[in-house]
Amino acid sequence: MPRTRRKNRSVESARPAWMEKPSRLGITGKAVVVTLICVATIYPFLTVLSTSLSDSTDIANANGLVLFPLHPTFAAYETIFSGGIVTAALVRSMLITVIGTLCSLAATVGMAYGLSRRDLAFGKIILLTALFTMLFTPGIIPSFLMVKQLGLLGSYAALVLPTLISAFNLVVVRSFFMGLPQELFEAARIDGAGDFRILVKIVLPLSKGVLAVVGLFYAVAYWNAFFNAMLYLNSDQWPLSMILRQYVLLGSPLDTASVGEISAPSQAIQMAVVVISVIPILLVYPFLQKYFTKGVLTGAVKG
Amino acid sequence: MSSYSEPLVQSTTPPVSGAADAPSARPASKGRRRAATTDAPAHRKRSLWARIKRDRMMLLLIAPGFLYFVVFHWLPLPGNIVAFEDYQPYLGFIDSAWVGFDNFVKIFADPTFWQALRNTLVITGLQLVLFFPIPIVLALLLNSIMSNRIRKFVQSVVYLPHFLGWVIIVSIFGQVLGATGVVPHLMEALGMKPFQAMTTPWFFPFLVSIQSAWKDAGWGTIIFLAALMNIDQELYEAAAVDGAGPWQRMKTITIPGIMPVIILLLILNLGSILSVGFEQIVLQRDNVGAGAGEVLDTWVYYHGIQNGQWGPAAAVGLVKGVVGLALVLGANKVAHLFGQEGVYSSGK
Numbered sequence: 001m002p003r004t005r006r007k008n009r010s011v012e013s014a015r016p017a018w019m020e021k022p023s024r025l026g027i028t029g030k031a032v033v034v035t036l037i038c039v040a041t042i043y044p045f046l047t048v049l050s051t052s053l054s055d056s057t058d059i060a061n062a063n064g065l066v067l068f069p070l071h072p073t074f075a076a077y078e079t080i081f082s083g084g085i086v087t088a089a090l091v092r093s094m095l096i097t098v099i100g101t102l103c104s105l106a107a108t109v110g111m112a113y114g115l116s117r118r119d120l121a122f123g124k125i126i127l128l129t130a131l132f133t134m135l136f137t138p139g140i141i142p143s144f145l146m147v148k149q150l151g152l153l154g155s156y157a158a159l160v161l162p163t164l165i166s167a168f169n170l171v172v173v174r175s176f177f178m179g180l181p182q183e184l185f186e187a188a189r190i191d192g193a194g195d196f197r198i199l200v201k202i203v204l205p206l207s208k209g210v211l212a213v214v215g216l217f218y219a220v221a222y223w224n225a226f227f228n229a230m231l232y233l234n235s236d237q238w239p240l241s242m243i244l245r246q247y248v249l250l251g252s253p254l255d256t257a258s259v260g261e262i263s264a265p266s267q268a269i270q271m272a273v274v275v276i277s278v279i280p281i282l283l284v285y286p287f288l289q290k291y292f293t294k295g296v297l298t299g300a301v302k303g
Numbered sequence: 304m305s306s307y308s309e310p311l312v313q314s315t316t317p318p319v320s321g322a323a324d325a326p327s328a329r330p331a332s333k334g335r336r337r338a339a340t341t342d343a344p345a346h347r348k349r350s351l352w353a354r355i356k357r358d359r360m361m362l363l364l365i366a367p368g369f370l371y372f373v374v375f376h377w378l379p380l381p382g383n384i385v386a387f388e389d390y391q392p393y394l395g396f397i398d399s400a401w402v403g404f405d406n407f408v409k410i411f412a413d414p415t416f417w418q419a420l421r422n423t424l425v426i427t428g429l430q431l432v433l434f435f436p437i438p439i440v441l442a443l444l445l446n447s448i449m450s451n452r453i454r455k456f457v458q459s460v461v462y463l464p465h466f467l468g469w470v471i472i473v474s475i476f477g478q479v480l481g482a483t484g485v486v487p488h489l490m491e492a493l494g495m496k497p498f499q500a501m502t503t504p505w506f507f508p509f510l511v512s513i514q515s516a517w518k519d520a521g522w523g524t525i526i527f528l529a530a531l532m533n534i535d536q537e538l539y540e541a542a543a544v545d546g547a548g549p550w551q552r553m554k555t556i557t558i559p560g561i562m563p564v565i566i567l568l569l570i571l572n573l574g575s576i577l578s579v580g581f582e583q584i585v586l587q588r589d590n591v592g593a594g595a596g597e598v599l600d601t602w603v604y605y606h607g608i609q610n611g612q613w614g615p616a617a618a619v620g621l622v623k624g625v626v627g628l629a630l631v632l633g634a635n636k637v638a639h640l641f642g643q644e645g646v647y648s649s650g651k
Binding site (some may be wrong): 014016018019020031034035040041043044045047048051077090106107108110111114115117119120121122126129130133134135136137138139140141142143144145146148150152161163165167170193194195196199201206215223224225226227230231241242244245248249270271274277281282285288289 | 349351354355357358360361362364365366367368371372373374375376377379380381383385441444447448449453457459460461462463464466467468469470471473474475476477478479482484485486517520536540541544548549558581582585586587588592600603604607608613616617620621623624627628631650
């Protein structure tokens with residue numbers, strides 16, 4: 001139903017009666033600043049996108065900077081998806097993201113659920129073992145040597161295991177579990193349900209929201225993972241982030257052997273790889289956004 | 304089972320002291336009655352063994368996560384012994400020669416170490432002085448937008464870059480500021496000499512700070528917005544009725560209201576003053592050379608993992624870790640002295 005703009009404003013604007021009417025100058029200044037901030041955030045995405053859709057004459061005419069592609073073409077994307085290393089890296093990144101997220105969620109939920117019992121045997125020491133890790137890191141060298149000792153060099157497990165749980169996410173999930181109405185558990189327990197059954201049948205269905213947001217955080221982290229890939233993987237195992245580094249930042253030439261048939265300017269191909277790396281994040285972003293405006297996480301930021 | 308039905312405090316656990324979770328005293332009769340009717344009496348009467356037996360499924364569920372924290376966060380700690388050894392991978396921790404503090408002597412005599420330390424401090428110092436206030440100002444700005452719809456829109460826009468990896472962000476910056484980007488084009492159009500922001504060494508600290516601000520300034524507002532929402536709105540009304548103008552209200556209500564959070568974040572930032580994002584730097588170090596682009600973490604990476612100087616690299620890592628921890632604890636202490644809550648006071 002179409003609502004008038006005026007009506008809308010009066011509903012939205014929550015200026016309390018005691019607040020003085022803002023000056024015209026103040027409003028204009030604020031609008032300009034906010035607009036500038038939004039442009040500075042969005043513009044870089046647009047220039048990357050338009051470069052990826054350009055053909056070689058566009059790029060040559062604009063001296064590299066394409067504001068708007070006059071001859072839009074998907075040649076760069078066709079080149080990327082025609083097989084070769086970018087396609088393979090894309091598949092790898094997706095697999096790592098999905099499997100890693102599932103492992104992380106399972107480990108986080110199990111640990112958070114166990115620790116949500118207030119008088120758990122060894123509960124205090126287990127919790128401290130996890131929480132203290134927020135204060136220090138073992139250092140790059142000892143961590144690297146540990147992964148090496150475990151024989152994980154050159155294994156995809158090295159991308160998942162060393163970052164399996166984020167202590168922060170653990171705290172978020174645990175405090176959510178602790179906030180669930182405990183009478184439900186009691187009732188189930190009287191009916192003879194064990195701890196695991198209660199988790200599956202009662203706790204998880206009630207926790208979809210928090211699990212979604214924590215899962216998405218894990219997924220984004222795995223998708224972006226770069227440090228561990230650089231440290232632990234061989235070049236034929238690289239995920240998309242390492243391909244980006246090699247071909248966009250270090251500027252290694254993309255030859256036919258590496259991307260298949262080349263029919264687009266290299267700058268467009270590079271930007272197409274960037275676009276492909278960004279798209280999954282843009283796809284999940286609205287879901288993420290829905291939750292953190294609700295304050296699922298803000299409550300947990302400060303104890 | 305009374306231990307499960309306590310009124311729960313809906314607060315999260317601060318890192319250190321919050322785990323106490325001491326159950327409040329409850330009427331003994333209730334506990335006894337429950338004890339009689341169910342198979343799980345009040346926990347005070349339970350021996351550890353009985354609790355282990357009761358919690359076996361819980362402990363099993365915890366096991367993978369617990370193992371993770373032990374193996375990847377605690378067990379590597381003794382690995383810092385490498386800092387005191389002439390570590391050779393084929394000999395291992397035990398058989399490598401013990402050299403005492405030689406590695407530390409070596410790194411303190413190494414000008415590249417001091418260079419890396421200086422670069423690190425310049426970058427983090429710059430971020431602290433110039434870019435720490437940005438999220439605060441941005442949060443105040445967002446908070447002052449009256450229209451919910453516009454505010455939500457701006458929030459969705461400014462939060463977005465936080466979710467992009469550093470590889471993506473550096474690629475995008477290369478496209479905007481690099482040789483063929485919009486900024487050099489603009490400068491040329493204005494008759495200036497195009498400035499190579501990505502490859503000019505003296506500009507490097509500013510470059511990485513700008514990138515960090517672009518990525519995280521929006522995200523950083525969340526915690527301040529939460530603090531702003533917690534301020535009692537009636538304070539503002541009372542102040543306005545008493546004749547306080549907008550600036551006065553901000554000075555006397557808003558700023559004091561969010562001060563604990565500001566202090567908290569300052570402390571956390573101080574604690575990480577020796578850490579600059581490794582990924583961000585390692586991606587761009589070679590654009591400007593090691594002279595301007597080397598920081599402590601990249602020093603450790605290039606000397607240790609790339610060149611096999613395990614001992615000195617671990618020594619730098621250890622110095623950095625110990626100083627970092629000391630800084631957090633020290634800054635927290637200072638915050639307490641000033642009557643602020645700090646990171647883990649748990650007093651609330």
